[in-house]
Amino acid sequence: MRKMTICLAGLAVAASALTGAALFGTALAQGGNQGSAGGKAAASKIIDIDPKTLPPHNGKILPNDPLPYWAFAIATHPWPPQDPNEKRTLKGSKKTFTTAQVNDRWNVPDWFPESHPKMPTIVEHGRKPEVSACAFCHLPNGQGKPENHSVAGMSANYIVQQVKDMREGTRKSSTNRMGSINSMLKIARHSNDAEVRIAADYFAKIKYKKWIRVVETDTVPKTDIDRRNMLIVVPGPREPIGKRIIETPEDEHAIDSRGSMIGFVAYVPKGAIARGKKLVESGAGGLPCAACHGPDFKGNGDIPPLAGRSPSQMTRQLYDVKTGARNGPGAIMMKPQVERMTAEQRIDIVAYLSSLNP
Ligand code: HEC
């Protein structure tokens, strides 16, 4: 992680200057949920899952900044089992897989083999009994989904380091209730650097493509959280967006079948993109984000790219750094950037970043 170390040293001064600035911000931070960034949106009703309906999670409770359940999506009821013999097809692919094959974590369904390089064994088949195939969740082209993470186009060193942080316990989640994340943490614990490096080299070479459509709106379709920690549209009247981002598949069948070509729509509050642009350019109480993530937020050495990535994924990361659940060596640089970031600011910031071209 050579480049990252250089950046760390260069920013040490700025970071300590920020600690001073942090005192300034206290009054603002105490605004908490009613923070200034939301404007009109701050007045709208919060419609999130009532945490009282869920078992307790292992995160710290942040004053004025409760766990955003729309990003840490946890199903609130069981789902009926799927028919393992159902035959599935996808638009644009000549292949057919059964539901059982689609859900085989040791043989990832590859609908579009021509759209990515040949997957190494660890990516396509994993290593039994604990290290499931990376592409099972991150998809053969590394695009990832809201409930996991995009890994395409990230530096190989960064990928190896993150999995190492998870293995060593310095990167956790603010909740222990999200199944997809628990699976990743378990995989990391049982993995080794050598096999992760092979996967990392593979994903690092693939270009991340834009596949999230960001739409500003006051109202959103009614959604529920499915068996895989993902928000899906269900019948019912539209509801106010409140202080949330609702990220849901454009084609639920394709995503449920682990298709990797048709992505997501992310509904964000009105005005979020413009407010987010300002915050990102000035820094939300910390440094301008481009100082480390690169001028177009396309990453910088081993510092990860943000442009066009999933708002749900980014929200979890910003929240996890703030609670201390994500606390690896790289996260230290992020801490001063999120310390005083309010829930509304976070929504605006990720709305803007995910609207950009990767
Ligand atoms: C069962 C699903 C699943 C499988 C299989 C899986 N992951 Fe993950 N992975 C996740 C989830 C969920 C996250 C997001 C964690 C979070 O939000 O905190 C994640 C996050 C990551 C991240 C962090 C990305 C970032 O930018 O923060 C890396 C790197 C990663 N996975 C690598 C791998 C590798 C390498 C493999 C194969 C050895 C793998 N994953 C297999 C579910 C999975």
Ligand code: HEC
């Ligand atoms: C001082 C340098 C620095 C600044 C400034 C900075 N970041 Fe970061 N950021 C990092 C580093 C380093 C990481 C990787 C953290 C790790 O290794 O765990 C990171 C990680 C992230 C992640 C998680 C990405 C992923 O794939 O998991 C997000 C989201 C993020 N930063 C957003 C922002 C935003 C938004 C801003 C501005 C408000 C910002 N960062 C400012 C250095 C910085």
